[in-house]
Structures are given as structure tokens and as C-alpha cells.
Amino acid sequence: MRILVFDPFHGAAGDMITGSLLDLGADKESVIKVMSSVVAPPGIDRVKRCGISAIGIQTNSGHSHRTLEEVLEIVEKADAPKNAIEMAKRVFKRLAAGEGEIHGENPHFHEVGADDAIADVLGACTAFCSLNIDATAVLPVATGRGYIKSAHGSYPNPAPATLAILKNGNIPVKITDDESELCTPTGAALLAEFRSKESPDITGPVKAIGYGAGKRDPEDTPNVLRTFIVESEVLNHDVIEILETNVDDATGELISHVIQRLLEAGASDACAIPVIMKKGRPGYLMKVISKSHDTHRFIEILSEELGTLGIRHMQNIHRSILEREIVEVSFPYENSTYNIRVKVGYINGTPVTVKAEYEDLKKASASCKLPLKTIARYAEDKALKDIE
Template sequence: MRTILFDPVNGAAGDMITGALLAAGADREAVIRAMASLVQIPETSIVTRCGIQATYVKTHAKEGSRTLEEVLARLRRSDATEDVKEMAARVFTRIHNAETRVHGDHAHFHEVGADDAIADVIGACTALLSLAPDAVAILPLPLGRGTIRSAHGIMPVPAPATAYIFEESGLLTRRTDEETGELVTPTGAALLAEFRRSFAEGDENGTIAAVGYGAGTRNPKDRPNVLRVMILESNESLPVVDILETNVDDVDGEVIAHTISRLHREGARDASAAPIIMKKGRPGHLIRVICRTEDSERLAKIMAEELGTLGVRCIPSVHRFIADRRVLSVRIPEGDEIGVKIGYSKGNIISVKAEFDAVAAAAERNGLSVRDVKKRAEEIAYRELEEWRMGE
């Protein structure tokens, strides 16, 4: 079992999270490519914070102010996978909900609506998913003390939006005695809250397989402005999930599609609909949701609310096999780079699948069929994997 442990030594911000995950072994090419599709090619460097070497990510982006809809439109245009785009959208929705509680309806993003914040969120989500964790653990976050100057004036620390994200997510916090200023940004809090919601809750038990430090911009002399990530491997039993099911025969396709999207946003590990024949030969759909045990009751209520169903079956404590995964970036003869997802178990490759969005874009650019581009990318990935094995 692989757990990603976030240790906010002296805070958490989007660039620190991205840098720490890169230093711990995240797919650098995929992260840079996704971020570069929104801003200039980001710069990564090794810096020192109070004697600790850490990875610093600089996006070279301009400041800006946007609505949630404008931010989501920017995310959709990025060269990231659909899983990354969906996770990033949930991160910004969290921030938007917190900002709305602070400022009221029609709130605009200011600092967090700038291109660098959008790129940081895309980069952090890409980095985390490339590491294919089974679980995520987050140590208590430092609250900070003092005030900060924002687009709305001087604000207390933690910033009001950050405090609301802490409240909504249930992230643990810890008090800081000295006046430190802002240690956790709204972007950093929303990213960690989403990571915690998207994966099973891990603990600190296991063998440390990798360590990475991400650096913040500031460099105080008395404390290291870094966030630490540790990848823990353990021989614990397979992750356990619950399966929720209900049959519906009077719900149209648009409502079912909306419900499945909402269930994903609310933390379902998977949600699907399959056509079935019900009693008296009536056509209907089987709605199935895979989720963490602690989310079962909440997601069952959403199913009842959206679908109007009177009953949801819960099949508890199902062991879930999760293959190890990585993304291999390959270049086809036409020059396009395509990510290929590799699934393997106990050292054996069990699946090789090119990312469809990149395949479709390359096919359109080069006047080729999607099937041909997909086949080329996967064949190149197979060859590179075999060459790597022979060179071991």
C-alpha cells in the first residue's frame, strides 16, 4: 500500500506542494507540460531554506482577477488529463465556496485567480496522480499568526477563506506561538483538502520509499520555509471500499449524468450507470457507486436526493485490488508527446494505455486516425519498457 504523507514543516502553498511532489519522484515531464499549457514553461530549481535543499517552482505568470467560470474555462484548455482537470476544478470550487462565505455572492478570485495559482493547482494535481497513491495522510497544518495584506485590505491570519476551508474539510491544524504571517494559503489548504477527500485516509506507518521538500518563496532565517512529502510503502491489506447500488426506471439520462458527475465531485471513487431490465420487462438503470466506508451514508443521501430512489443497497467492506501505476511520456514520429499509462503488479506489466485526450489532439494535428496514433504510442511505450528491462 502506498501512502503520500504531507508534512507541512512551515506551511503549505501550491508551489510548495508541487515542488515537494516533484522532489519525491512525481512525473516531471507531465507536470511541466500541464503547467506550460497555461503559462510559460515553469522554472524548477534547487534552493536552500535554513540548510535544507528543496525544489522551488516558479511559473513566470501574471496576476489577475477571475470568476470561477473563467478559472474553469482556463482549466479546460490546459494540456492535462481529464482526471487532473476534474480534480483541479474541485479545488477551485472549494476556494470559491470559501470566498463566497467571506465576501458574498459573485465573489472574484484575486490572488488565487492569477495564472500562477491556476498553474500551481494543475501542477500539484498532475504530480499527485502520477504517483498513484492508495492513501493520503496530512499532518496538522500551522495556523500562523499576525496579518497579511490582500486585494481586500489587511486580513487576519489565517486568511478568512483559508479558515473556512479548514472548517469545511476537517483538516487538523496546530497553533503557532510566534508571529509568522501567512503559512498556509487558500490554494494550499484547498489542494490538501481535495487530496484528503479523493483518497483513503492513510497513517504514518510504513517504510519510507522517497522524501521530497518543496520550497516557498520566502526565506526566513529562523525556520525552513518548506513542505515535506514522504512516500510510505507498507504491506497492509488491500484497501477496503463500500459499493452502493440502486435501480431506477423513471429517471432520464440527463439527471443520471448529472448525478454521476456530482457523486464524483463529492468524493466517490467511481460511479457508473448500466442498462437493465426490471420487473414487468421495464427498462431501467443500475446506478453503482464505489466509495470509502466513511463516505457511504453521505453519498447514499445524494443518490436518494438526485434520483428519487427509495432505497440504496450497501455492500460493505469490499477489498479493492489496485495495480501500481505510472505514466510514461513517449514521442511519436510526428513529434507529439503522449502520456501512456502503465499498470503493473509484482513487476509484471498488466496494461498499457495511451491517454485519449493527447491521442485525439495528435491525430487531429497530423491528419491521422485516433486508432493509428493510439497504436503507435502504445507500441513505442512497449519498446521503451522492454529496453529498460534489458538494461537492468
């Protein structure tokens, strides 16, 4: 089980989060692509903060005052994976809720409505999704004291909206003597979105470490955000909810579309089981596996797409999860080489299941004109040999 740990010992901001995730090994090309669809291509460089090497992100654009609806429209049109776009939209809704709690309903975004902030959020969400993390933990976030300047004037530090977002996200804080803004509203909203509702047991070896640089470079404290990935060595347990509903007036094409939309929105799994309903009518039993804090999104999708009037909830379902990792193997064929990701599951350190990723197999099969199962067999055998 891959656990991502955020250690914001000197605060958090959007660019620091993106930089740290890139340093961990997130997909750099995808991050540049999505950020470039909002602003000019970002500068991504290795810098030093108080002697620590970190990834710095430079995003240049003007400032704009926008409503939530205007921001969401820009996010929706970004050139990003669907799951990253949906995650970014939830981040801005968290920001709007925090701003609204302090300033009233329908607030205009100021700093966080600028193109560079939108690019930071999209970049961070794209980087996070590319890491294939199973759970996320957030250690106490350092915040400063004193006063900071904002679009509304001089405010206490941390900013009221930032504190509201941290509260709503149940993020622990640590007040320090630093009189600068350590945690921004964007950083708080991203951490709240990434954090797993059920805190994982952070036990196991550290597999990767990343540092994301802040803009300032004080002499006494490294202005960086640290992240690291822990591979849990024990069988993990979590709590889920299962949603289900019966439908008898949906085509196979519609069912396929709904399942795809549910998965893109972040469902852990979704399926449709053929059933015989009352009066002998054929239908489907739709089932969705979800984290409890995400069920409202999937209820909306099921209701919108299927017109169902009732959805059953099975709450607090406990499930066991095998320790897992994604390994990448090379499949050489003629003059080309194809990279295939393979998911490996372990019990007590012993591999018990191995499965090549379908999308990688499909691309390789279409390119080299070999049966998909032939490539899958090679990739899975190669992954097991590499592990041994």
C-alpha cells in the same frame, strides 16, 4: 497500499505542493504541459532552503480579479488530464466557499484568481494524479500569527478565508510564532482536496521523500513542504458507497459514455449489468463505487446523462484492499523499447495478482503490431521476475 503523507511543518502553498510532488517522482512533463497552457512555461529548479535541497517552482504572470465562473472556464480549457481538471475545479470551488463564508456570496478572487495561481492548482492536481496514490494523510498544518496584508487590507494571520477552508476540509492546524503567512488559501484548498476522508494507517516503509520550496529563505527554519510515500504492509480496509439505478431506454454507446465520464470524474469503479426489467424490457443496472464525500458528483452525472429519477444509495460498505504497487518494465522489440506499467497486488508481502496496464499495452501493440495479450504476458512475467 501507497499512502501519500503531507507534512506541512512550515505551511503550504500551491508552488510548494507542486514542487514536493515533483520531487517525489510526479510526471514533470505533464506538469509543465498543463502549466504552460495557462501561462508561460514555468521555471522548475532545485534550490536550497536553510540547507535542505528542494524543488522550486517559478510561475510568472499578472494578477487578475476573476469570478469563480471565469476561473472554471480557464481551468476547463487547460491542456490537462480530465481527472486533474475536475480536481482543480473542486479546489477552486473550495476556495470560493471559503471566500464566500467570509466576504459574502459570489466573491471575486484576488490573488487566487491570477494566472499563476490557476497554473499552480492545475500543476499540483496533475502531479497528484500522476502518482497513483491509494490514500492521502495530512499532518497538522503550521500557520503563523500576527497580521498579513491582503487585497482587503490587514487581516489576522492565518487569513480568515484560509482558516475557513482548513475548517471545511477538516485539516488539523498548528499555530506557530512565525509572523508571516505560512499557509495560503490555495495551499489549504489543495490539501483539503487531496486528503482522504478516512485517515489511513500510516504504517510501513518510506519509499520516497519530496521537498517543495517556498519563495522565502529564512535562516532559522527551512521554508519547505515535505511529502513522503509509505507502502502499507497490511491489508487495508476502507468505507465506500455504492450507487445504483435501473435504465431501460439507453443505447450501448450511451452506457459506455456514462461509464467513461464517471471514471474520469473520480469514481472508484463503474459498470453496467444487463437485466430484464418489468414487462420483459431489457435494460441495464448501473453501479458506481464512490467515496461518500464524492457521491453528489456521480448522482449529477447519472441524472444528467440517463434521465433517471431515482438513485439508490448503499452507505458504509466496508471493503478490503490489497497492498499494491505499480512497477514499470521495458518491452524491447526490434529497434524500440516500450515502457509498460504493471499493477501488482500483495498479501503479507507475497505477490498474488499481477496485471499490465491496458493503455500502455494498447500503445505498444499498435506500434509494434503484436497481439496485445503477447505483450501483456511478457510484461507480467517480467514484473514478477523483477520483484523476486
